[in-house]
Amino acid sequence: MDNKSRIQITLGGWTSANYAAIICADFPVCQGHRIPPLDIAGAFQISQEGVQSYLGGFMGNDARVKVYWLLLVLVVQVTLGISNVVFSLPLSVAVAHNGVAALLLLTMVSGMHTLGQQKYRS
DSSP states (O other): OOHHHHHHHHHHHHHHHTTOTTTTTTTTSBTTBSSOOOOHHHHTOOOOTTOOOOTTOSSOHHHHHHHHHHHHHHHHHHHHHHHHHHTTOOHHHHHHHHHHHHHHHHHHHHHHHHHHHHHHHO
């Protein structure tokens, strides 16, 4: 199994375990916002101390929104990558694939930056 498949499986399990897939039922907007409030640090928090119930997942609302959008960007990226292969690399799809790659990188870097900030505040 390659790393891309492992990442997809991990993100899918993470999304499912925290009920993040149903958080944006009014897609393409999310809870009435084009860009909803995001809790980046909460989305990447592994320890779930003080949780009294598993119902609705462990994360807060804003953290689940972050997981949902991260998963959405990854799915779009993989779909564009497959389209590049199937349709013999059309220019528009190749450019979109590069743009979404930059968006995915930006999403991950901003998440890591926020986690680093949280670490130094503690």
